[in-house]
Amino acid sequence: MTTAPASGPIKRIGVLTGGGDCPGLNAVIRAVTRRAILGYGWEVVGIEDGFQGVYEKRARALDLPSVRELLTRGGTILGSSNRANPFAYPIKRADGSEEVRDVSDQCLQNIRDLGVEALVVVGGDGSMTMAQGLYEKGLRVVGVPKTIDNDLAATDYTFGFNTAVEVATEAIDRLHTTAESHDRIILCEVMGRYAGWIAMASGLAGGADVILLPEIPYQIDRIVDAVKRRTASGVTYSIFVVAEGAKPAGGDVAVLRAGDKTQQERLGGAAERLARELESRIEYEMRVTVLGHIQRGGTPTAFDRLLGTRYGVHAVDLIAQSGFGRVVNLRGNDIGSAPIIDACRKIKLIDPAGQLCATARAVGVELGAP
Ligand code: F6P
Numbered sequence: 059m060t061t062a063p064a065s066g067p068i069k070r071i072g073v074l075t076g077g078g079d080c081p082g083l084n085a086v087i088r089a090v091t092r093r094a095i096l097g098y099g100w101e102v103v104g105i106e107d108g109f110q111g112v113y114e115k116r117a118r119a120l121d122l123p124s125v126r127e128l129l130t131r132g133g134t135i136l137g138s139s140n141r142a143n144p145f146a147y148p149i150k151r152a153d154g155s156e157e158v159r160d161v162s163d164q165c166l167q168n169i170r171d172l173g174v175e176a177l178v179v180v181g182g183d184g185s186m187t188m189a190q191g192l193y194e195k196g197l198r199v200v201g202v203p204k205t206i207d208n209d210l211a212a213t214d215y216t217f218g219f220n221t222a223v224e225v226a227t228e229a230i231d232r233l234h235t236t237a238e239s240h241d242r243i244i245l246c247e248v249m250g251r252y253a254g255w256i257a258m259a260s261g262l263a264g265g266a267d268v269i270l271l272p273e274i275p276y277q278i279d280r281i282v283d284a285v286k287r288r289t290a291s292g293v294t295y296s297i298f299v300v301a302e303g304a305k306p307a308g309g310d311v312a313v314l315r316a317g318d319k320t321q322q323e324r325l326g327g328a329a330e331r332l333a334r335e336l337e338s339r340i341e342y343e344m345r346v347t348v349l350g351h352i353q354r355g356g357t358p359t360a361f362d363r364l365l366g367t368r369y370g371v372h373a374v375d376l377i378a379q380s381g382f383g384r385v386v387n388l389r390g391n392d393i394g395s396a397p398i399i400d401a402c403r404k405i406k407l408i409d410p411a412g413q414l415c416a417t418a419r420a421v422g423v424e425l426g427a428p
Contacts, residue, residue: 089370276426
């Protein structure tokens with residue numbers, strides 16, 4: 059089945075949220091809805107559970123009352139799905155086993171059946187790759203970049219990151235007092251699969267002694283030496299911030315569950331593994347705190363509400379200007395846009411030789427490698 063590109067004036071748009079949730083998604087949904095209705099007189103349809111709702115044709119009308127009181131609300135009122143990919147969709151067979159199928163043509167048909175003439179896809183790298191694929195098959199689509207990891211190269215900041223950093227920094231502040239009281243090393247594991255933006259930002263803001271990033275494989279000897287130096291200077295506790303994607307030099311990431319064709323591997327245990335490795339080499343008692351999804355849940359910060367609102371409004375304006383196949387972004391203080399393809403599989407990493415790492419080292423933080 060081939061799909062003719064949609065054309066003609068817009069009367070109804072759709073919005074969906076895909077991938078892992080993050081604080082600020084509801085601000086985007088609210089802004090998209092309000093801008094479309096108030097600015098252009100369009101109808102808005104919210105597709106439920108990301109691309110799963112596209113495949114299952116599950117959607118609901120969004121009007122002004124339905125997006126009231128959303129700015130403070132975490133998560134996404136539309137729901138999301140991590141596994142639903144139109145190009146590799148997991149279908150359950152009668153015997154309970156799963157097969158993976160390309161259902162993209164069905165998804166495009168469903169979008170037409172819903173009367174959706176242009177779609178706003180709010181998501182990370184995975185959702186943007188799906189959006190790009192559907193765009194290439196004729197869908198009128200614009201993207202809004204989202205991930206607490208802040209690792210999309212297409213934008214300076216994704217919403218959700220700021221909230222995650224605030225949550226992690228508050229946790230680190232709290233860990234300081236208990237670590238000090240008990241003369242312990244506390245290792246705080248934060249999210250960040252490929253990029254250590256949350257670890258670096260919260261670690262610097264929270265005054266961590268050791269910050270370990272996916273970008274810098276760590277040498278255990280350097281960490282032991284850093285602890286010894288601190289002890290020699292009379293300080294008998296330390297705080298380590300460990301990104302979930304941190305790995306030892308020559309080693310691999312800590313994985314809780316392997317990935318497959320429809321889902322990525324589940325990371326976890328990087329801090330615990332390091333604590334076990336250090337046990338025999340230093341005298342300190344150690345404790346591990348894994349912040350996990352606490353970083354993703356709850357009320358977004360003002361920064362993320364504002365960024366989500368700006369993104370949502372600009373995404374609708376892009377549709378009005380026929381800027382299909384583009385993703386909204388933030389460069390400096392300005393909202394603009396880039397081709398969606400720029401948000402697919404182009405990860406923004408911390409430069410080990412860059413300014414942020416230099417700043418960390420300048421204030422005495424051990425990053426695990428020179
Ligand atoms: O990509 C954002 C992220 O929060 C990663 O930091 C983390 O590895 C992943 O999502 C966790 O995903 P899930 O909620 O599916 O376990």
